[in-house]
Amino acid sequence: MTRASATEPLPLPRRLAAELVGTALLVAVVVGSGVMAQRLTTDVGLQLLANSLATVFGLVVLIVVLGPVSGAHLNPVVTVAERLLARGTDQARPSLEVAAYAAAQLAGGIAGAVLANAMFDVSPAIATTDRTGTGVLIGEIVATSGLVLVIFALVRSERSALVPAAVAAWIGAAYWFTSSTSFANPAVTVGRMFTDTFAGIAPASVPPFLAAQVVGAAIGLGAVVAFYPSRRARTGPAAATVHQPVGVI
Structure with a gap:
């Protein structure tokens, strides 16, 4: 988690633009x-491999x-x-800023699906792929809990430089060991509703x-x-003072 200055954050509109664009690209x-992947092969395993590798590489770049x-x-x-981890301290991000971040991320998620549809000449449509079942939801719980643990364990132990690689690796x-294929992100989940393709929901x-x-x-x-x-370790916006990213999906 970073901001542009060792003492002062960048203006909020610039940060919100980064969150919107970054989520859209993700x-x-x-x-x-x-x-x-679907156009190159009919092998579902190879499709998932291509999808997961592209996500890993893209995620690292976006966080960096x-x-x-x-x-x-x-x-x-x-x-x-x-x-939540920073609440009760002077490092806590204001509630309105949290809401603004979430709104930018959700808008970016939708925009990213629309962009992908346009790039591949896919007709705009709401997804029809059902992703249901207790096992799938358990997989999503595991994916999200692991993501949060990976990020903030590294931040709190002052190893934030490892976040991009660790988040992408997780x-x-x-993608492969959870039954949900690891959405682990409300903005991505909502965005993927706007594409009736391999990644849709x-x-x-x-x-x-x-x-x-x-x-x-x-x-x-x-x-x-x-x-x-x-x-003692940096959490929340405090990490802004050392220019370290938090990360994503």
Whole structure:
């Protein structure tokens, strides 16, 4: 999580623009690589491999590039988790700023799906892919809790430089070991509702996914506090003073 100055954050509009653009590009990577994979092969395993690799590479780049601007959250779960971990301190991000970040991320998620559709000449449509079942939701809880733990364990232990690679590695692994293929991000989930492609998710499947992500975030936060209870390490906007990204999906 970073901001541009060692003492003062960048203006909020610039940070919000970074969150919007970054989330849009993240969803464009996820959706676009899924479409490309489907067009190149009919092997579902190879399609998932291509999709996951593109997401891993894109995620690292986005966190590295946008971390110094907005913190490269690109994920409402990350923004809210940061706020909760910093509450009661002068480092806590204002509630209105948290809401503005989340709004920018959600708008970016939708824009990214629309962009991917346009790049691949896919007709605009709401997704029809149902992603349901207890196992799938458990997978989403695992993916989200792990993401929160990875990010804030590194931040609290003053190893924020590892966040880009660690977050991308976790998401890449979770594509394969979780039954949900690791959305772990409300903005990405909502965005993927606007593309009826490999990466799409039907509207009826979105609310349970969002609920699972909230539960996963709570579990991840509990693990962070249990394993890294000290506030000595930088958390929340405090990390802005050392220009370190938080990260995403």
